[in-house]
Amino acid sequence: MSHALGVVFLCSGSKCIFADMSNLEFSKSELRQIRDHTPGCLRVVHFNNAGASLIPETVGKAVQDYLQHEIHFGGYETAEKYAAQIKNTYSQLATYLKCDTSEIALTDSATTAWQRAFLSVPFQAGDTILTTFTEYASNYIPFLQLKKRLGINIKPIPNDEFGQVDLKSLIELLDHTVKLISVTHVPTNGGLVNPVVEIGRIARERKIWYLLDACQSVGQMPIDVKQIGCDFLSATSRKFLRGPRGVGFLYASSESSYQLEPSILDLHSGHWESSLTYSIRDDARKYENWEFNLAGVVGLGHAVQYFLELGVDRVWHRIQYLSETLRSTLSSLDGVEVHDLGAVKCGIVSFTSPVEAADLKSKLSKKGFNVSVLHPEHTLFDMQDRELGSMIRASVHYFNTKDEINRLADQIKLIISGSGKTY
Ligand SMILES: Cc1ncc(COP(=O)(O)O)c(C=O)c1O
Structure with a gap:
């Protein structure tokens, strides 16, 4: 620019x-x-x-007020009292990302959000993951682990002359083994912004799962998950959104990701029905756990609201x-x-x-x-x-x-x- x-x-x-x-x-x-x-x-x-x-001061105050209430009235009782504010965090994130609130899950970090999405993809031996040369270690290590455990292939997509994902090379790498395109929007180590909308178009055309690590891009720039066309987007509160530490979130598209079963379930994401059966929530919150740092969740809602108002x-x-x-x-x-x-x-x-x-x-x-x-x-x-x-x-x-x-x-x-x- x-x-x-x-x-x-x-x-x-x-x-x-x-x-x-x-x-x-x-x-x-x-x-x-x-x-x-x-x-x-x-x-x-x-x-x-x-x-x-x-x-921002308002975010810090929201967290402190929540904790004060917990000190005086108890954790569960405070969660009930702040139910509307907790709900507000989902709505603020959905407004920012341009999706439905039912497509937002909260986690304790961007890494957890990313892992929940990644581990729900039903990989088999011989499947291929296409990724970037600037992928973050916490993403690449799980790729390597899956390669060791299951025999998947990992192929970084070559860069173009600007250092971003080369779309022609991405198309050339596509074959029937490609199960996932996993891309980092903005890498941890520089100013690069990958062409995520163009990548999304390719992923959608071929019906390939598309996981976007947006940990460093959320809070900096407009993000429209429907325009990007990703199945999942993972991010954190503490970076450019200016929220508290210890909170992350996942966008999981209702059109596609609902077909998947999370690899980890608990009594919040699943329902124990009988001695042999359980059912699973049908919204993105099936990627959550029951327990949360709710003071942090409320703080994140205030941070996103502050950002949207600016x-x-x-x-x-x-x-x-x-x-x-x-x-x-x-x-x-x-x-x-x-x-x-x-x-x-x-x-x-x-x-x-x-x-x-x-x-x-x-x-x-x-x-x-x-x-x-x-x-x-x-x-x-x-x-x-x-x-x-x-x-x-x-x-x-x-x-x-x-x-x-x-x-x-x-x-x-x-x-x-x-x-x-x-x-
Ligand atoms: C590109 C990228 N992805 C993922 C993460 C992990 O985020 P978290 O530490 O919130 O799990 C980071 C952290 O710096 C990052 O830069």
Whole structure:
């Protein structure tokens, strides 16, 4: 995306259109308000939104109120009292993802949500999983486990010239053995956004199960699960949605995923009917367990509501603007190299410098800047392919400012020059 006087080119794949974006920008007073709603902004310069973002005050208060009620009235009684707020979390997520509330399941993490979906696909020996070269370790390890246990094939789809999934290669890899297309929307290690709608079209045409890991994309950009055409989408509360930790969620499409039986059932997802029989819920909540961190669930509902009220398109617009600013500012520093791939890029910025990543992170932390370290083994293929070691991930959110970006860059410059490292 490029900007000029509020007019931008919006690019998806090879197609670009002009759009007047002046109505998408946050005013200075709105930004001040947003930062006032975010107590963490007073303490740190937070560029670790892809790790866990700063929680808005209203979200923290909702969690605290819930826990206070539990302290005074008991856990089960509090759940009854807050039933409407718990329900609200499902509705807010459904509004954001553009699906029905019956297609949302809550879990304790994105990983659990992903595993519930993955393990419900009825794999047999010889089946093939098509996936990406930027797949997250927590997804790839279960692929390897299934290969060991069952003899399935795992085939990463080659990238195109932008580093994203190459659609032609995906089509070439399709054969009668392909049972699942499992794709990460935004990988953990960079700004890349995969062409998930185009992948969905192919999966639907061939009637192949399509599982989307949207852990790093939810909360950054508009997501329409029906347009994407995925059977499942997994994500978390704590990252760009700015909700509490310990909550994840799964979208499970009513049209397709209801044919599947979850690999794990309990008395919430199933019903014990007789000495030999049980039945299963007929909505997405069959992928849930009975027990929940309900304070976190209520907090997530407030976080999604806050996000929707700000405007999903406006959030996405600002994230793209800030991340492009961060990329160009970092690239102008001697010795710093930005490594993000993708035709469309998001709020995750990955870079290396002459100072080793863990050392740079720790020195930045002492000065009040939060970033994270990317480890090669978390996205092994991609990092090996590009011969990258550990990198720094600086991930922006709409509450960050240009001033914070400049201060981060100045601090990195100081640390590099103080290190005496040559480049
Ligand atoms: C792309 C991706 N998928 C999945 C996960 C796992 O999320 P969780 O830790 O909430 O299970 C992460 C976490 O960083 C991630 O970046």
